[in-house]
Amino acid sequence: GVLIAIRNFLSGDRMFAYFFDVLDWHWQLRLELIAIYLAWPLFLTYLSHAFPRMLHRIPLRVVQISAAVFALAALFLPSYIHTRLIIIFEIALILSGVYLAAMFIATWRRRMTGRFIATVGFLILFATIINDIMYERSVFNTGYLLSSGFFIFIFSQSYLLARQFVQSFQDAEKYSRELRDSNRELRVIQEQLEERVTERTQALEDSRRRTERARSELEQLNEFARKINTSIELDEILNQIFEYIEAHFDIEATFVQFYNSKDNTLEYYGCSRSAELNPASLAMLKELVVPMTEDGGFFYYTFRRQKPFYLSRVDRAIRHEFDSRTVNTLGVSSFLFVPLVIHDAVTAIISFTSFRKRMQLSRRDIQSING
Structure with missing residues (x-):
């Protein structure tokens, strides 16, 4: 978003030149191109974190390295050379955008949460990028719409984040209820176990008392038998x-x-x-x-x-x-x-x-x- 703002600040009516007339137009053009070159790989990096299962690592690395090469070319090469590289970058930008659109559409088969909002937001952003390229080439006469498309995309992402937050909150409440129910069941099981242990202890104590009573009776019977056996009358x-x-x-x-x-x-x-x-x-x-x-x-x-x-x-x-x-x-x-x-x-x-x-x-x- 910052790079897009810098690009808008440097393009169009040249507001940067109006406020800062220290730099000539060559360096203003270099800064504008660098902002454009670096905005796209940073955007893809954000998508790779927001949708980790959608983007593959190799295409992302290719875009990042290519953007770095274009940015260095804009910074060090003469204007008549690096300006000719813009068309190559725009073609690569459109191809990578088509690839991303295909990846967003593929999320529908995986039934990813928020796939409709995410896909529509990206397609609108991608459409405004193509519009700006065509407007820059004097094919369209619509004006720069990238800021509007980027705003819509950010709004869609905010909606998805809010939705995920609500879902996470609901899941937390669900897990909290399940945890309370589990704790309640655990307490019931614990009480049942304590009752069984108490009953078993009582049964063992009763058995011990019966054994003691039987032993006492046996001793008395033995003494009784001894007295009888020693008696003759x-x-x-x-x-x-x-x-x-x-x-x-x-x-x-x-x-x-x-x-x-x-x-x-x-x-x-x-x-x-x-x-x-x-x-x-x-x-x-x-x-x-x-x-x-x-x-x-x-x-x-x-x-x-x-x-x-x-x-x-x-x-x-x-x-x-x-x-x-x-x-x-x-x-x-x-x-x-x-x-x-x-x-x-x-x-x-x-x-x-x-x-x-x-x-x-x-x-x-x-x-x-x-x-």
Whole structure:
């Protein structure tokens, strides 16, 4: 743009000569030609940066070197020689302009952004260059239009730059939204991972506690087995069993009845807490003889099934008078009957109960007691 302004300042009515009459017209002509020669390669250099995929490097270098040769010729050679080179430069200028027009049109196939505005702006500029050459040669009578064409080209480039800026701003907002969404998803994933880690840690802690509890139970069972193995009296063995069960489960009293196959009855053998029972209850237990018939109620049902029988609420399950008399005499609300089976035959029934509160036994507890 500066070189075009210098060229306009030196051409036409010779405004430079009017203000600066120090230089003769030969040097004014040299400066005008140098401005023309250097303007074109600088313009192509700008295009190579604005549209890097459009111009090839070799044609650009050829134009730059040729322009430098023409500028040096205008600076050092006599006027009658370098003025004859103008026609050669103008032909080269038109040919390179045609090449650039073809390159701009080729951008349409690559669907380059802003290709229409860029192509129209360059074609208008190129048309004004041809007009100035033809006007200089007295072919056209239109006047110099290069400044107008250059203004239109600069305006089109400004429009493209503004459009690219808006697009870049929109892309930045888009990427910012995507980044926020990604960060939000990342936080969700992080929270999920933290929850999984917490759950896994809790599961490991629960597993550790279960392992510790199982080890503690195993140690207690080993100690319990050791005491039983070192005992030789049945009463002592039963007391060890009663103490272990009552210490680990919600049970307050245990009593044993052995099966008399001759009379087909269950007869009282012993109770874990006989001292805590009232005399009437203890006397009833000692005299208790349960027939192994339908009249035996809960005891007969356990004897016949040969499986543990748990009643959390005995008042809801009483069907026989024998059961009602037993429950009312002892004053209990829950019972667990466990048969002692040897060689597929019941030899005794161990009954577990609680006087002060109702027993709360789980399936696992019953399996452990029956174990």
